[in-house]
Amino acid sequence: MNILLIGAQGSGKGTQAELLAERYKLKPLASGELLRTAIAEGTATGEQVRPYVERGDLVPDALMIELILDAMRRLQGEQGIILDGFPRTIPQAQALDARLNELGQPLNAVIYLDVPRDLLLDRLAGRYICRAHGHVWNIKTRPPKTQGVCDYDGSELYQRSDDQPEKIAHRLDIFFSETIRLLDYYERQGKLARVNGVSGIEQVNQAITQAIEKLAA
Numbered sequence: 001m002n003i004l005l006i007g008a009q010g011s012g013k014g015t016q017a018e019l020l021a022e023r024y025k026l027k028p029l030a031s032g033e034l035l036r037t038a039i040a041e042g043t044a045t046g047e048q049v050r051p052y053v054e055r056g057d058l059v060p061d062a063l064m065i066e067l068i069l070d071a072m073r074r075l076q077g078e079q080g081i082i083l084d085g086f087p088r089t090i091p092q093a094q095a096l097d098a099r100l101n102e103l104g105q106p107l108n109a110v111i112y113l114d115v116p117r118d119l120l121l122d123r124l125a126g127r128y129i130c131r132a133h134g135h136v137w138n139i140k141t142r143p144p145k146t147q148g149v150c151d152y153d154g155s156e157l158y159q160r161s162d163d164q165p166e167k168i169a170h171r172l173d174i175f176f177s178e179t180i181r182l183l184d185y186y187e188r189q190g191k192l193a194r195v196n197g198v199s200g201i202e203q204v205n206q207a208i209t210q211a212i213e214k215l216a217a
């Protein structure tokens with residue numbers, strides 16, 4: 001079984017990917033991690049993507065797809081993959097579909113974790129990190145006992161420049177104008193389920209597994 005999770009930053013996608021990986025024995029393939037691993041392991045494709053990553057350039061779609069296929073060929077007992085972070089555009093999705101179909105390993109289910117933009121902005125803009133160890137706090141969802149101070153080590157909390165509201169708003173704009181078009185693409189294939197991502201982790205997980213079982217049946 002091969003699954004794609006689509007969700008904006010702050011939608012809880014990473015947590016849900018871990019839970020699904022465990023439940024269905026799937027290999028999670030988040031795009032950033034996929035790049036880092038291939039480079040660290042020095043695979044042939046890893047060597048090809050290295051210069052792009054080192055320059056901070058976008059990795060060409062064909063190479064991203066090659067990394068995914070490499071990982072699929074090297075599954076060790078897992079029953080499939082969970083993609084997260086790629087594809088983001090329709091051309092990427094089409095190219096990936098073509099290669100997966102050649103392998104006879106198409107995507108079975110595409111899950112959109114639906115969280116309204118305002119709520120995402122709220123969640124993300126509340127993130128603060130401690131200077132000593134990088135512990136993550138959130139003034140909205142997980143506040144420290146004393147404002148501005150880490151509960152664990154008493155060090156000062158600060159906001160990463162990436163987590164400042166204007167930068168978050170920009171990233172969300174890109175998601176809601178571009179990535180969201182994938183939903184129509186996969187809906188036409190009858191593979192899409194939209195899951196409300198606002199409730200608690202357990203409830204969201206239950207809704208996702210129900211959707212997957214319906215789509216994969």
Ligand SMILES: [Zn+2]
Pocket residue numbers: 130131132133134135150151152153154155
């Ligand atoms: Zn800390």
